[in-house]
Amino acid sequence: MDKDAVLTHVLKQRRTPSLLGGEQPVSVMSSSRYVSQLTDREVENQLTDREVENQLTDREVENQLPSLDHAIRTALSGEVQTVVLVGGEGSGKTTALEKLVVDWAKGEHLQNFTYVLYFGLREIRSLKDELSLETLLQHHHSPVPSESMQLVLQKPEDVLFVFDDLDQYKLSLDPSVHTLCSDLSQAVSVSCMISSLLHGSLLRGAAFVVATRTTGWLEFLNGTRVEVSGFLKPQRETYFNGFFSDPAAANKALLHMERTLGFYDFCTSPRFCWTVCSIYKTLMDAGAKLPDTLTQLYVDILVHLMQALSLKEACNRELVQALGVMASHCSVSQNSSCTKEELHSFGFQKLLSSVGAFLNVDGDLESDACVFSFTSQLMQEFLLAVSFFLDMSVSEGMEKMWEKHKGHAKFLDLFLSGLSEPVQRRPLVILLGEFNSDRISDFKSWFKSSSEETLKGCYNDRHHRCFHLLHQAQNQSLVKEIISPSARTGISYGDLSLQDCVALNYVWSCLGEMKLLNLYRTRDLTDEKAEVLAPAMSLSHKIQLSYSTLSTGAVSHLASALSRGRTEELDLAHTSLGDEKLKVLCAGLRDCKLHTLKLLVCRLTEAGCEDLMCALTSGSSQLRVLEMMFNQIGDLGFMKLCKALQSPQCKLQQLQLRSCELTAVSMEALSAALCSGKSELRKVDLTSNTIGDGGVEALCKSLQHPHCKLQSLNLFDTELTGACCPHLMETLMSEHCSLLELDLSVNDLGHEGALLLCQALSCPGCPVEKLGLTRCELTQQVFKELGSLLRSGTSRLKSLIVGLNKVGDQGVKHLWDAVAHPACLLEELDVEMTDLTDACVEDLCAAVRASKTLKSLELRNNSLTDASVPALVQVMQDSCNMQEMNLKYNDFSEDVFEMLDECDKIRY
Structure with a gap:
């Protein structure tokens, strides 16, 4: 077969070039502007996680993906007889196929095929008369000489058919709707002939490359499917440089396209790139302004x-x-x-x-x-x-x-x-x-x-569409008119596409200031998306990113936005941030307005605390609240934070360290910081750490120091026993103790230890206003002492939490009597799961009626029944002070639900 004839046929211009139709394949190849695309979506999808993890650049991704040309040739070199090339409008399928045929005709590739026959189904679909395959090859392709025809028929395995525009083929490829033929000389309809070829009944053994947009006929095609992935940024750069003779003009055009249009999927289309290059060149030559929007x-x-x-x-x-x-x-x-x-x-x-x-x-x-x-x-x-x-x-x-x-x-x-x-x-x-x-x-x-x-509404995709329309209009006053203050907070805009990021950032920038940028559950905040969102971040007083996945590059843009913006609160809980990304973030923490940083469950270790220490002591850090719960920072990491607390530059006031693998070892460091005279710390939460009695003893030394400013200490579930209570008693009676809140819940303090605490709390100078003693093995005698101190006139207690201590009606009666006493200041009382029955209700109601201060009563998980409901509803309706009574999980039947509904201050 004459390859020169094939070359002439393929390189022949079959259509008039148009601005919208893309550059003709012959022009692309003759001008050396051909850029082979990347393919294999499976490989690309596998790389996605590694891109986020390792910050692969587009160029590195490109190097790890096979080119489109290579993928087709590889498939055809094996036993595969059909390769289906699938891509959208203007994705370069036709150019890729014609390049394939040209390379064969030039002797460069696919030389295992003796004949490569190219057909555009758009061109041959209009053939109305029936004809045979022989006739089609001799008259409607670059003519196959009659002497070659016999060789084609004898050795079909040496023949490659290239079919373009399968989506323009309107008849079904379902073999069940055709009477497939096998005779090459039999005259049939074009539709029957194409189906017979692709289903192997005609010229069995021949190979096929078929290009199509996504169509329903794909299910009837067997073979290797190759996705046309389009141009990544480096390929667009190559294309623009090939189009513009002046590198400066190419760079200007590419940068402008990426800034204004690069977030649209169709920018990966070679045809669209041709259109953009053509119109940009016309505008640039005329000295005109380049467009700012798609419109x-x-x-x-x-x-x-x-x-x-x-x-x-x-x-x-x-x-x-x-x-x-x-x-x-x-x-x-x-x-x-x-x-x-x-x-x-x-x-x-x-x-x-x-x-x-x-x-x-x-x-x-x-x-x-x-x-x-x-x-x-x-x-x-x-x-x-x-x-x-x-x-x-x-x-x-x-x-x-x-x-x-x-x-x-x-x-x-x-x-x-x-x-x-x-x-x-x-x-x-x-x-x-x-x-x-x-x-x-x-x-x-x-x-x-x-x-x-x-x-x-609460559908963020609809909100996004509204933002897209506003971005397209480019009217700042219209944005302010439509996006009212009530529409600016609450809803989460997580999982944004790059296009969504651009629109959201435009709207935020027009508004100038936002209370909340809610990006909850953004599972793929990439470098590119974060770069677009950075201005919006800098305008937001609070940024919500909990349960999100951030690339290292995204964290870098976030840090930059913090350092130049007005953000006061940042929530990164459950982001698996890790020490390396925290290091990047800390660069922005050294000079920003951030007051609250939430790092709950972020996979941080001792190493991350070093960077936090540097940020906290930078001299310009405004951080007041640091939440680090459920991180494995250990004693060594915490001691680094304690070192920061001793710096006069550190302004930290609240530190939450629940489940951070701390022990008594690091409590000496905390104690030293608290009594250094330089720490501003007011609140520490050490819940669920193995502090033990020794750790509390170390803390008690600092709590009695005149320089200690701590007002809230949470020791919930820290493996304490009654042995620590003498130290706590001494502390609470100290003239320098400033504790207003103390939570000792879920510790085995026991009868003797609790009595010592009661003794301290009754001291006129004891400052504690909120006390937590949930599940501390308290006895009726302890409840009697608690009742006594509440009535004493010297106690400052306003909140008492003593649930999960099974003292029954008799034990809690001491508290009802105290609540009714005019000297009692209690505002909140929690007696959840203390084995209360209906027998206590008369005393309970009397206490509520008599109290001038009680506002909240927690009665969950007790044994109250329907019989108690009328009295409880009545007392809540009568009380001016009471704001809430929680009766959940008691022994009520549905018969009383309507009665309970009559009082909106009752939860049940």
Whole structure:
């Protein structure tokens, strides 16, 4: 077979080049602008986690993925007979296939095939007559000589068919709907012939490469599927450098595209890159401003195309409106192509010769069999938006138009939003005449009302769409009008796409300041997304990132935003941050307004505490609250933090260290910090650490020191016994003790230890106002002493938590008697699971009625029954002081639920 003839056939221009149709393959190859794409989505997906973990650059990713050309050749070199190339509009499938054939014809690749036959199904689908495969090869391909035909038939394994545009093949590939043929000389329909070839009944043993957009016919094709992945940033850079002769112009164009459009998926399309390069070059040569939005880009494209046609204004308007009618028809019918008869009905009668700038024209323009389709889906939707605003009739309002096209047109509302702004539509008004002001007003009214309804809801994807429309409009006053203060907080915008990040950042920047940037459960906050969101971060007083996954690069942008912004609270709980990323974050903590940092469950160790220490002592840190619960920092890590506490530069006031693997060893360091005279610490939570009696003894020394400012100490579940109570008693009676809150819950203090505490608490100078003694093995005698101190007139206790001590009605009666006493200051009382029964209710109600201070009563998990409900409801309704009574998990039946509902201060 003559390879030169194949080369001539493939490199022959089959269509008129167009701005929207992309660069012709022959031009791409002859100008050395061909950039092989990456492929194999499986490999790319496997790399995603490693990109986040190791911060692989686009170039490194590119080096680890096979090229499209290589993937096809590799598949064909094995036993695979069919390779299916799948990609979207303008993804470069045709160029890749033609490059494949050209490489074979030049003797560079696929030399194991003697014959490579290229067919565009878009071109041969119009063949109406039945014909044989022999006839097709001899007359509708680069002619296969008759002497070669016999060799093709005898050795099909040496033949490779290349079929492009399978999605344009409208008939089914389901073998059950065809009578497949096997005779090469038998005349059949083109559809039967294609199906017979692909299903192996005709020319069995031949190989196939088939290119298609995603279509339902794929399920009937066996073989290796190769996804066209499109251009990553480095490939776009290569393409732009190949397009522009001036490197500076190439760099300017690429940077502008990445900044304004790079977040759209279609920017990976080689065809779209060609369109952008072409229009940017035209604008740059004319010294014009490059577009800031997608709408502005398509305004520039439409102006360029219309000016090239050199029509009068009336004809320009008529052509765009006819294209809009066709766009609406294609959108609603979901039919990508139209006949010549349909085109006439749309209003193209006098303008048929001009449609080539916007439409694919398949067949002879003079023939009634000619078929027309939009070259670009984006331009189709843009023309629909323009024609809607050009139409001067009042037959169709925005609501009706939107309902008709919703679900079929992805970018229609974005284009409408952009075109509703005078600045963006002005070039089209000059070219096409005035837009319908009533329709523009109708759109704006629809947009405002629908946005208001959307922002009341809790669906963040709908919020995102509203933000996209605002971003497209580029109107700051409109943003402030639509995004009311009530719509600015609460909802989580986690799991943002890059496009969502751009829109959200635009809205936040227009507003100028935000209370909360809620990114809860953002599972893939990459370097690129965080870079886009950085300005929004710097404008937010609180950033919520709990349960998120942040790349190292994202943390770097977050740190930068903190250092120059107004953020006062940052929540990174459950982010698995790790020490290395914490080091990056700490660079931003040294000079920022951050007051609260939440690092709960962040996989931090001793190493991370070193960086925190440096940040806390930097001299400009404003950090007041640090939450580090459930991290393995251990004693060594905590001692580093204690060292920071002794610095006059450290302003930390609250430190939460629950379950951080601390022991008595590090309590000496904390004690030293507290009595150093430099620590500002007011609150420490040591819950669920193995502090033990020895650790408490060390702490008690500092709590008695005149320089210690600690007001709240939580020792919940820290393995204490009654042996620590003498030290605590001495501390609480000390003149320098400043503790207002002390929680000793879930420790085995026992009867004797608790009595010592009661003795201390009754001391006139004891400052404690809130005491936690849940599940401390307390006895009725201890409850009697607690009741006595509450009545003493010297106790300052306002909150007492003594649940899970099974003392029954008799034990708790001492507390009811105390609550009723005028000297008792108690505001909160928790007696959950203390074995209370209905017998206590009379005393309970008497206490509530008598008390002037009690506001909250916790009675969960006791044995109260329906019989108690009337009295409890009545006393709560009568009481002016009481705000809440919790009766959950008692022995109530559904019969009393309606009665309990009568009092909104009761929870049950």
